[in-house]
Amino acid sequence: MSNFIFEKTPIEGLVVITPKVFGDARGYFMETYREKEFIEGGVNAKFVQDNQSKSKKGVLRGLHFQKNNPQGKLVRVLEGAVYDVAVDIRKDSATYGKWYGVLLSEENKKQFYIPEGFAHGFVVVSDSATFAYKCTNYYDPTDEGAIIYNDPTLNINWNEYYDGEFILSEKDLKNPPFEN
Numbered sequence: 001m002s003n004f005i006f007e008k009t010p011i012e013g014l015v016v017i018t019p020k021v022f023g024d025a026r027g028y029f030m031e032t033y034r035e036k037e038f039i040e041g042g043v044n045a046k047f048v049q050d051n052q053s054k055s056k057k058g059v060l061r062g063l064h065f066q067k068n069n070p071q072g073k074l075v076r077v078l079e080g081a082v083y084d085v086a087v088d089i090r091k092d093s094a095t096y097g098k099w100y101g102v103l104l105s106e107e108n109k110k111q112f113y114i115p116e117g118f119a120h121g122f123v124v125v126s127d128s129a130t131f132a133y134k135c136t137n138y139y140d141p142t143d144e145g146a147i148i149y150n151d152p153t154l155n156i157n158w159n160e161y162y163d164g165e166f167i168l169s170e171k172d173l174k175n176p177p178f179e180n
Helices: 035-040
Strands: 005-007 015-019 021-026 028-029 051-056 060-066 073-079 081-088 099-105 109-116 116-122 129-137 144-146
Touching: 060 081, 073 081, 073 099, 073 116, 081 109, 081 129, 099 109, 116 129
Parallel strands: none
Antiparallel strands: 005 015, 015 109, 021 028, 051 129, 060 116, 060 144, 073 109, 073 129, 081 099, 081 116
16 A cells, blocks of 8 residues: 555646654654655655745745756645645646646645656745755756746746735746747
């Protein structure tokens, strides 16, 4: 019996993963990754780097990608909640330019697998959030790519779970449109 439920999305390669949680009055225990089960669930990735960030409510990070050395990411929230979005930027894909979003929280404990070939971003919808992710390739600051979060072609509904003002870095405010 698997310790995970793997939910395919309408965009090929994107997978929402819900772990089995064992809890009692003391707290809980769960596995967050088991290679054999992930491969069986359609996530066959070798992870080489782990990252973690903490952000306050309204912070929007993204949409980011690596141009020549793309990273697949397995993302989850340790504390708080985020609305997490992936955009298909694989030019030969039937879903090129389409996006998919999922609420990740410490309560639902869901994870989101985003393979290589996607731009990624999230907005914090709780007071703060601690965000963790595993990557399939090393981050290279000279290989950064980005898309402006409010691109009208993509029409991402960032307000699905948050209706306040967004807080973006100066760098993210200057991201180019999707068509570029």
